[in-house]
Amino acid sequence: MNQPLKPASILCIAHNWFPGYPGGLDRYVYELTQHFAAEQDQVELCVLGIPALSANTSPKTLRLTNLAEPEDSLWERLWLIHKNFSRRQAAKPDVINLHFSLYSLPILHKLPARVPVIFTFHGPWASECEQEGASALGVSVMKWIERWVYHRCDRFIVLSKAFGTILHEEYQISWEKIDIVPGGVDTTRFQPNLSRQAARAQLNWEADRTILFTSRRLVQRMGLDKLLTALAQIKPQVPNLWLAIAGRGPLQETLERQVQELALENDVKFLGFLPDEQLPIAYQAADLTVVPSQSLEGFGLILLESLACGTPTLCTPIGGMPEVLQPFCPHLITQSAEATAIAERLRELLTGELPLPSRTDCQEYVSTHFDWHVIAPQIRRVLLEDT
Numbered sequence: 001m002n003q004p005l006k007p008a009s010i011l012c013i014a015h016n017w018f019p020g021y022p023g024g025l026d027r028y029v030y031e032l033t034q035h036f037a038a039e040q041d042q043v044e045l046c047v048l049g050i051p052a053l054s055a056n057t058s059p060k061t062l063r064l065t066n067l068a069e070p071e072d073s074l075w076e077r078l079w080l081i082h083k084n085f086s087r088r089q090a091a092k093p094d095v096i097n098l099h100f101s102l103y104s105l106p107i108l109h110k111l112p113a114r115v116p117v118i119f120t121f122h123g124p125w126a127s128e129c130e131q132e133g134a135s136a137l138g139v140s141v142m143k144w145i146e147r148w149v150y151h152r153c154d155r156f157i158v159l160s161k162a163f164g165t166i167l168h169e170e171y172q173i174s175w176e177k178i179d180i181v182p183g184g185v186d187t188t189r190f191q192p193n194l195s196r197q198a199a200r201a202q203l204n205w206e207a208d209r210t211i212l213f214t215s216r217r218l219v220q221r222m223g224l225d226k227l228l229t230a231l232a233q234i235k236p237q238v239p240n241l242w243l244a245i246a247g248r249g250p251l252q253e254t255l256e257r258q259v260q261e262l263a264l265e266n267d268v269k270f271l272g273f274l275p276d277e278q279l280p281i282a283y284q285a286a287d288l289t290v291v292p293s294q295s296l297e298g299f300g301l302i303l304l305e306s307l308a309c310g311t312p313t314l315c316t317p318i319g320g321m322p323e324v325l326q327p328f329c330p331h332l333i334t335q336s337a338e339a340t341a342i343a344e345r346l347r348e349l350l351t352g353e354l355p356l357p358s359r360t361d362c363q364e365y366v367s368t369h370f371d372w373h374v375i376a377p378q379i380r381r382v383l384l385e386d387t
Helices: 024-038 074-087 101-110 125-131 136-152 161-171 196-203 224-234 252-261 276-285 301-308 321-325 339-350 359-369 372-384
Strands: 009-016 042-048 062-066 095-098 117-121 155-158 178-180 210-215 241-246 268-272 288-291 313-315
Touching (some): 009 101, 024 042, 024 062, 024 372, 042 101, 062 074, 095 372, 117 136, 155 161, 155 372, 161 178, 224 252, 276 301, 313 321
Parallel strands (some): 009 042, 009 095, 042 062, 095 117, 210 241, 210 288
8 A cells, every 4th residue: 555645845836826827737736735735734835826815815834936927928928927936035945846838948947957857748848739720840940849848757647548649659758658647626616505406596588498507719720610510410309408618718609600590599698608607506507517628628627617507518539538438327428420310329329228327426527536635645656656
């Protein structure tokens, strides 16, 4: 049996401050470092966009260093990250945990020698940007940055075997340097503490419709166009269906036109930015959360958040998402990422041909396997195994 590790000093360099800049990576880092600090580790978190008053409300064991502002130009950000990291006064840490290659680049030469550097790989940054329309030159520069940063790292954490494979095959990182530790979820925040009707009342959603929910950035690889097509296909069998889409992105006008072309104006609502405090309510208001991703979905924290709130979630067989749902309920994974496969599985679930897991089963599965009290110690052991 593993013995408890003594308190450690952990330096974490990540992306943007959560919840000011909500995103899966930012939430992951925020919740993980909060957990470490609560367990009496001395944690320094270096990110962009930290409000001035946040230091006063953070645990004494969590030190916050604001590197720059996300609204600064790229070159200003990189220069300020270098300058502000150099100015910080802090003791030598036991381990360094990097989370984003671009913001790690300006401080690589400032990292203390003989301290293990562990990179948590949240996804192939260059490939994601390429799919969102970045130029060939820009993608080449991003890939160079990624490889340069990864060359400096001693070990890697991935949230799924699927992304471990990308790290191994595309960046030539040996599997011996890669540890797979799934993402975690705060089950005190994401929990089934409202009835479905009460949640709908709080959001002013209709009480008598079958509601699907998804929270996605409105970009091509998220597959929202496929979901809209699937919705139109099953409308004759499930006429009372309503889809709520939270999120913003460059495809909003295109998706809104698709809704009109499919005659779904009364069946789809674009919520735009959904405040973080409303996210658990939205999960609980829905009958089913749908994640129709088409590529590069390394884990899918949305799956854990929805299940923790007691709401089943349907996903495509993309990236690391099947690794989350396969042990729990395999038929919550579509046969393919195509609209016809999404439509068929939705029809089977919403007409009762296939059973949806209960609210209690969803919540218990996540609490047992993915609560931060389960996941954070696993990450901690990877970070500190060479110290």
